[in-house]
Amino acid sequence: MTKYRIQKFPFTRIATIDVCEIGKRKHHVPAMLELDVTDSREKIRLYKREKSNKISFTGWLISVIGHTIKKYEFSAAFLKGKNKLVIFENINVSIVVEKNVQGQKVPIPLIIEKAQEKSIESITKQITDAKNQQLNDQETVLHKKTGRLEKIYYSFPGFIRRQVWRYFSKRPHQAFKKMGNVAFTSIGMMGKVNGWFIPISVHPICFGVGSIIKKPAVFDNKIEIRDILNMTILIDHDVIDGADMARFIADLTKNIKNGLGL
DSSP states (O other): OOOOOOOOOOHHHHHHHHHHHHHTTSOEEEEEEEEEOHHHHHHHHHHHHHHOOOOOHHHHHHHHHHHHHHHTGGGGOEEETTTEEEOOSSOOEEEEEEEEETTEEEEEEEEETTTTTSOHHHHHHHHHHHHHSOOOTTOOBTTBOOOHHHHHHHHSOHHHHHHHHHHHHTOHHHHHHHHOSEEEEEGGGTSOOSSOOOOOOSSSEEEEEEEEEEEEEEETTEEEEEEEEEEEEEEETTTSOHHHHHHHHHHHHHHHHHTTTO
C-alpha cells in the first residue's frame, strides 16, 4: 500500500476558496503591464541612505497606489443595487502576509488603512510588524483572534459560506470595514517569476504584483537593460468605464516610473 499523510487544512485556505468562487462572478477587466522601475528603485536606495529610514519597495508601491486611486475614486467604488455607487473617502488596502503557523506557511490578510495618507515608512513598518508577529492556527486576521461568528463560518458547507460573501458584496459599508476597497497581492515577493499572474478578487480593484526582471527596453531612444516590474490590475467594469480605466492606468504608470513620494 502506498504511504501517505494527512495534513490539516488551514482555515485561511477555506476563505480563499470562497473568495475565488465569488470573485469569478465579478466583471473585472485585467490589465497586464510592464513597468520600468529602474529609476524608482535607485531613488529608494538613495532615500534609505540619506534619511536612514526603513522603507521597502512594497511599502512605497502601496503608497503610490493609494495616492493615485484617491484621484480616481470611482476605481475603488462599490456597486450598490443596480444604479448606485458607494465611494469611500479612504483607500484601505488589503494585502497578504505569509507567516509560519505551526510549521506551515499560511497567507494572512492585513489591512493598510488610509493608504492615501500614510507615509512610506509607516506602511513599511506595519507590514514588517505583521510579518514578525507570532500567531497560532486560531488567528486568521492579524491583530484579531477569530471571533465566534467566524468560527461558525468555517464549520458551514461551501454553499452557505458563499452566501455569506454574497451578503457582504451587497452591503458595501460592511465589506469595506471587513476587507477594505483595494486588494494587493505580491507573488513577486515569494520568488522570481518572469511573467504575469491574474488574481481573483472580490474587491473593486486588485493589484497582482509579479517579479522585477532585468529586460532590454527603450530608454532615451536607446536600448538598455532596465528593471521591469510585471503587474496585473483587475478593475471592476461595473463601476468605471474604459476611458477612465485608461487614464487611471496611465497616471499610475507615470507615478511608478517617476518614483512618486521619493
